[in-house]
Amino acid sequence: MDALEEDRHLSSEEQLAKGHLKTELEKVLLMEEINCRQKSRALWLREGDNNTRFFHRIANSNRRFNTIGRLSINGAITMDQEEIGEGLVNFYSQLFIDEEGRRPLLDGLVFSSIDEEDRCCLDRPFTEEEVVGVVKDMAGDKSLGPDGFSMAFFQRCWAIVKDDIMAVLHDFHAHGTFEKSINATFIALIPKKPGAVECKDFRPISFISGVYKILSKVLANRLSLVLDKVVSASQNAFIGGRQILDSVLIANECLDSRLKSNTPGVLCKLDLEKAYDHINWNFLIYMLRRCGFSEKWRHWIYACISSVRFSVLVNGNSRGFFHTSRGLRQGDPLSPLLFLLIMEALSRMLDKACEGGFLTGFSVGNSAEIMLAISHLLFADDTLIMCGAEPEQIWYLKGVFIWFQAVFGLKINLSKSELVPVGNVPDVNVLAGILGCRISALPLMYLGLPLGASFKKKSIWDAVVEKMEKRLAGWKRMYLSKGGRLTLIKSTLSSLPSYYLSLFPLPMSVARRIEKLQRDFLWGGMGDEHKYHLVNWHQICTPLQQGGLGIRNLSIFNKALLGKWLWRVQQPYGVGLWKFIRAGWDSFSSHLTFKVGDGSRLRTTYRISGSSHHWDIAFSRQVQDCELETVTALMELLYSYPIRRGSLDELCWRPSSRKVPTRVAFFTWTAALGKILTVDNLRKRRVVIVDWCCMCKDHGESVNHLLLHCSVAQELWELIFSMFGVAWVMPRGVVDLLSCWSIKSGKTESAAIWKTIPHVLMWCIWRERNNRTFLGEEQSISALKCAFLQTLYEWLKASNLVCCNSISEMIDSCAVGS
Incomplete structure (x- = not known):
């Protein structure tokens, strides 16, 4: 069609056919782009140009990177795909087999527990509304499990499959079991580094089936609601209201405080070897019991983790089918939350050591406040321990590690763990020798950020x-x-x-x-x-x-x-990075307002008695007669403010003070700079055009003339001045007008209307000018005034700046307020 169009004009039928073909081509290209996006995992181009060739190249590069072309088996390199598949299946089938034998428990430690209300909430029946919310919230195009159904399938076909899905969940709720095929899992191997040839150099990621993913996500959502009650503050992963950066900021403050005190200490950054893969199931169930979870819930969790059957994906082909006796799957929504319970045991062991005086931790605070000692920070399997530089503390820390391995089944890889001296630690080699770990120096990379580096560098x-x-x-x-x-x-x-x-x-x-x-x-x-x-x-x-x-x-x-920190944390004390962030409070607080609730955070007393309430204000001196009017206005303002009884006082973010649409504010800004495309500006850009104002039809058109001095504009400005009952000498330019206009202040309706007027009026003039220039449509001066008043009223009402219910009431409020 394109070639034919180059030679002659297309007929109407041919043009329709060309449009239809173009639409079909765009559909095909869109489907091709979606298909390539799923293969390439280039999620950052979820909606972009139709870069089909680019997507193909990305997909091919990922495929080349993830392909296992050779593998070391028993020290010998093989490139045979059968041998590679068999070697990987043997490695992972052994990795997930637990060692026989009894393990010690932690009956001597105290753990936080959920209450009966939480247990009932966790054990309640599954509802369709709850399940539908889970299905809708999950990404639809993630990698598929053995069943081949993506979340997009369940989202699109929910009306068809919902009865079957709910039947599976109801049966699981009643009996705590499901078909074993539901929990079949693919292990995809992601190289940890380029050129990986050892089995341990691959990260196993689980691709679980769609039905189990729905069940697991429902359980995970419920579990996340109660975890903060049993997981201590030293853990900041996967808990609502806690963030990964909390750990980094706290670690920086602890380190800065220690350095400032000139007291030597050490940081110990632990490396847990295959943390998820070595979890002991019996200990996990033991931790659930210690934390108050019901027998029903413990049975559900055990069913989810013990019924897994794995197949290993080797270059796109599944190999083997084996069961497991330990470990949690990376890719199961439940796994990171359950892992927190395992690490909570380590946290409590370290707390117990500090309580006994065996570990000291790093202290944060000043002489005027209670000192807080922090001995460890945990984020999933990233563990940072802070203690004194005495050999006795390091020996005890090693004992904690040994006990940790015996109880949990996890192994600390001390050869990859790091010991970092803080301050002057002359015998750091001796301390590292006790633990058997390597020595590092500040700055230390912790959770992806440098710890101990100057934040200004x-x-x-x-x-x-x-x-x-x-x-x-x-x-x-x-x-x-x-x-x-x-x-x-x-x-x-x-x-x-x-x-x-x-x-x-x-x-x-x-x-x-x-x-x-x-x-x-x-x-x-x-x-x-x-x-x-x-x-x-x-x-x-x-x-x-x-x-x-x-x-x-x-x-x-x-x-x-950085302002988010000021919103979340209002504590003033800080010695390093937090002190710098806190310095921005003055600028940040200018955007805050305060909502009064029960008055608990007010310096002035607010009293509630029965159904009445009153303010109990104590002045620093006697009120003078000349001040009575001001005091009366203050009391009227206080009592006019709506009090939210039964709620707490709180800081609130103040919305933008702009009372007009953004495009209008941008137009006003452009006009103040003299950059809007009036005739004089167009002529400067060598546009051949008659210098003529289409509004007054008497003078040339410039920014200041059009918006201020044109006879039509003057009619509108005179309307404003008569509304407010003021005499005004129009300044020379728009910038001068806006400067003078901003002098009038206050929070009355009249002041709010006054501040909004220049934007509305100049915008209405500009729109009328464009309608006359490009559309040939011209309003009378009376119609233009009505349009201006209507626009002003609508914008003020939309911004909740006025309480009047009509344009006439708005005009009356201007006269009263002036």
């Missing part, structure tokens, strides 16, 4: 920049349009530094360096070749509503992320 950002450069080098930019590059920048490249930005202040030089990487990638610069950057980067970073592309400004984003 630019060098801590080198890892982030290198990661971005590596990612850019891996992307095949010649296959991407600018739309595709923009998608990648917004979805991936801008997110790479987010983890660091959430804790460390971003140096300006680093921000410029990262932004240069983004700019060069967007405009397609390759190596040393020069590419024109057609639009200013600041304009690109403005929101979409303001004509930009919505790419994040990293410096502003950094301040917002």
